[in-house]
Amino acid sequence: MPRVPVEERRRQLVAAAFRVIGREGFAAATTRRVCAEAGAPLAAFHYCFDSKQALLVELTEQTLxxxxxxxxxxxxxxxxxxxxxxxxxxxxxxxxEADPNRESVLMALTQHALADPKLAGVAEAQYEAYHRTARTVLETIADACGVTWSLPLGRLSRMLIVVTDGVTLAWLVDRDGEAALAALDAFADQVAALAQPIGDP
Incomplete structure (x- = not known):
């Protein structure tokens, strides 16, 4: 059987870990279980990753x-x-809605990283990425519409993250898409009220 290149094997193991965590939770994502899901020998795991934590870091980075x-x-x-x-x-x-499994896995990764000292900094890096994305959204819309925000951008970014996180988690529980969209629309209107034309005092 031809040997699988290391980078290809790493991708296979990361994808397998994603599927196992999304389907069965973190407790099921042992190195043996991940290798079985990937169709890889157990020895391949330690050839590709120093530890299970290293795999989880790469999984978080790729998914993010x-x-x-x-x-x-x-x-x-x-x-x-x-x-x-x-x-x-x-x-x-x-x-x-197109990929609820991704949202479930990312939320699970956050909780797991906060509880595992070996994953120190992973949750923080995850939310730094969320903050950068939220700032990009708010800056892009403000620039395109010719407005500024009456609240500091960092505060608005946090509000955006808190609301989208909360709406997403609630939907993962109740799958009420109509209620989720209603909440997001209402929040959009509230944030829009914080915009003011450039040059206004």
């Missing part, structure tokens, strides 16, 4: 990078600030 790209590409500029925020949040929501 994909999510950030999707959310940045999903910024929509409409006729005004409210329309832009509504459309952008609805585009975000389409991504959630």
């Amino acid at each position: 990078a994909e999510l950030v790209d999707i959310q940045t590409d999903g910024i929509v500029v409409g006729s005004d600030v409210a329309a832009s925020l509504r459309a952008t949040l609805r585009e975000y929501w389409r991504g959630v």
Whole structure:
């Protein structure tokens, strides 16, 4: 049997870990279980990763990078600030509904990283990426609509993250998409009220 290149094997193991965690939770994601899911010998794991924690770090980084790209590409500029925020949040929501497993895995990774000293800094890096993305959304919409925000951008970014996290978690529990969209639309309107034309005092 031909030997699988290291980078290809790493990708296989990361993808396998993602599937196992999403389907069965962290407790099931042993190195043996991940290798079985990937169709790889157990020895391949230690050839590719120093530890299970190293695998989880790479899983977090890859999943986050994909999510950030999707959310940045999903910024929509409409006729005004409210329309832009509504459309952008609805585009975000389409991504959630299209791949709920990704959201479940990322939330599980956050909780696991906070509880595991060997993963120190992983949750912080995850939320730093969320903050950068939220700032990009708010800056892009403000620039396109010719407005500034009446609250500091860091505070608005945190509000955006808190609301999208909460709406997503609630939907993962009850799968009420209509309620989720209603909450996001209402939040978009509230944030739009914090915009003011450039030059206003």
